[in-house]
Amino acid sequence: xxxxxxxxxxxxILGAWLFETFESVKNHKGLVDLRFAAVYALGxxxxxxxxxxxxxLLFFSVNLGILxxxxxxxxYTLHTLGRR
Numbered sequence: 325x326x327x328x329x330x331x332x333x334x335x336x337i338l339g340a341w342l343f344e345t346f347e348s349v350k351n352h353k354g355l356v357d358l359r360f361a362a363v364y365a366l367g368x369x370x371x372x373x374x375x376x377x378x379x380x381l382l383f384f385s386v387n388l389g390i391l392x393x394x395x396x397x398x399x400y401t402l403h404t405l406g407r408r
Contacts, residue, residue, distance in 0.1 A: 327382070330382050331382065333386075338393075341390055352404070353404060355400075356394070356397040356398065361401070364394055368387050368394065372387040372388060
C-alpha cells in the first residue's frame with residue numbers, strides 16, 4: 325500500500341508540473357523565475373543523488389521527471405526572453 329501511495333503522489337506532482345508547463349507554452353510566456361529555477365534544479369539534483377544512494381527508484385524517478393520539466397521551463401523562458 326505504501327508504494328501505491330508513493331506512485332499516486334508522484335503522478336500528482338509530475339502532473340501539476342506538466343500542467344503548469346503546458347499553460348506557460350500555451351500562453352506564450354516564460355513562467356519561471358530563472359533564479360528560482362536554477363536553485364530548484366540544483367536542489368533537485370541533490371535529491372536525485374540522495375535517492376540514488378539510498379536505492380529509492382520511485383523518489384529518483386519523480387525527481388528526474390521534475391528536473392526535465394524545470395530544465396524545459398528554463399529553456400522556454402530564455403527563448404521567450406530572447407524574442408522580446
